[in-house]
Amino acid sequence: MHEDRFPGHKFLPYLLIAPSIAVIFIFLIGPFGQSIYESFFVSTPFGTRTIYVGLRNYIRLFSSPDYLNSVAVTFKFAAFVIIIGLSISLAIAQLLNQKIRGVGFYQVALIWTYAISPTIAGVIWASMFAPATGLIPYIISILSGGYKMNWMTNGQLALLIVSAAATWKMLGYNIIFFLAGLQNVPGEFLEAAQIDGASPWKAFWRITFPMLSPTTSFLLFVNMLYAFFQVFGLIDIMTHGGPGNATELLVYKLYRDGFIYLNTGFASAQSFVIFFVISAVAIIQLRIVTRKAIYFR
């Protein structure tokens, strides 16, 4: 096969992919190997002293209620961001995919959230919900006749608010992709369905939704990575993982253990576990979703 494609250049293909391989090795595989190695040690911050502890980091990890709590919190958070986030995005994209006046304005107005930095988004949400000075607790207090909403001492509420902020932040991205997906659904199909007397609701679920499946599966994947890895900024600004450990997502816990508490061995063990979990979920998702996706054309 190779000889056919590059006659007379046996090593050319390897040479061509060498830069990518080098980058992957230097920046991904190398550090990954190192963190697996370090997960069997405890060490001082600058590595001046290391002690081999075997599986102790892992044993502590899985016997730590804080870590198990963090796993549960992460899955709740991810479920919210993925399920609620994608549903709302799809609904909004469907509304935007109509010929109405000023649709360009609405599109921009709904998409721009993605352009905000996590820090700014975090500050906006945190000040909106600030217990003593925020607008939302104020409105709720008036409407409910004095209920004092304080997410700084209410873990469930804090998790809900952080999840909502993360979902809001991702809406723009999801809407763009759903909109592009919707615009690729051939109009003839919907027209044919209409002539056959299908209700818009039925047409959506029987035609549009299945035809969107490549987009949906892509977004599922991206949103999962987002929920697991990219919400650090939001958490750091809004809650620092609190109150208690109510919003301590896995990546945030890893960051605290590794970079604030300088406990690199323990953090390395965590990163390996996260890698394992994410790979498993990703493989399952890719298997199921891509097999079921319908590719038109």
Place this chain on the structure above:
Amino acid sequence: MPFNSSTAMLYYNKDLFKAAGLDPNKPPTTWKEMEEYGEKILASGVVDYVYSTGWPDWIFEQALAIHDHLYADNDNGRSGLATKVVFNDDFGQMIIDTWTRLHNKGIYIFGGAEYSANSAFKAGQIAMLIQSTSSLAGILKASEFKVGTSFYPRFEGYPVGNSVIGGGSIWVTKGQSEEELRGVWEFLKYTGQKDIAIQWHKGTGYFPVSGAALKTLLDEGWFSADQAFLTAFLQILSGRRDTAASTGVRLGPFVAMREIFVSSLEKSLAGQLSPKDALNEAEEKMNLLLKDYLELYGK
């Protein structure tokens, strides 16, 4: 080199005190009074919550130090590496019980980390704030009411210690080039200048770094013009400076220990754990950290 040193004190809103029918020149001096005043202020309806604090971990350390109570063994880690924390006794329990009770009564509102509680005080949403003295200038500037400052509240009948110093100092790392060190030295001299120290103190509330700066401030009448700036000095000078407990801690994994305390306090305030269980949890986790630290750095 010391640069931005502060301590914790009580800020209160004199206008709100008056509105609630309290004497604006008599701030609470004990936690018992914090509770009594709190109930009165709540009953008057001028605010929804009475007080909050910055840095909850540090405010707890203050409560121990100000009553000359140790935080960890081996003289707070000063005479040797600490092996365990010692705050989980009747006294430590009383602190967290008191705070939890005041929280449940709606007097105390948990304000989050660092300076996030300041905005509620500046906006007149709460009547009192326990915060670093370094917030003073900012609070005076942003508040449209008369601000009073006073000593950190005490528990009556317990020994006198001192409030501990917070803030920061400037460190120079080893192994810099001669040229860089010269630059660092120029910078250190600059920060130590009298005028700079005075400007820094007036602009924040941090203690001025030199005696010369302090004397100039005194001579120009700075402290009589605004007595609020005097409180921090008097509080520190009227306490003890000769015991380990009153001079702060020296603990390797302290950053992590502080966060453990905050999350335990949060659990107690949220009712997720009883105050007793929360403090037990903090003790257990902190002791493990100290043990690990000892394993790595001991001997």
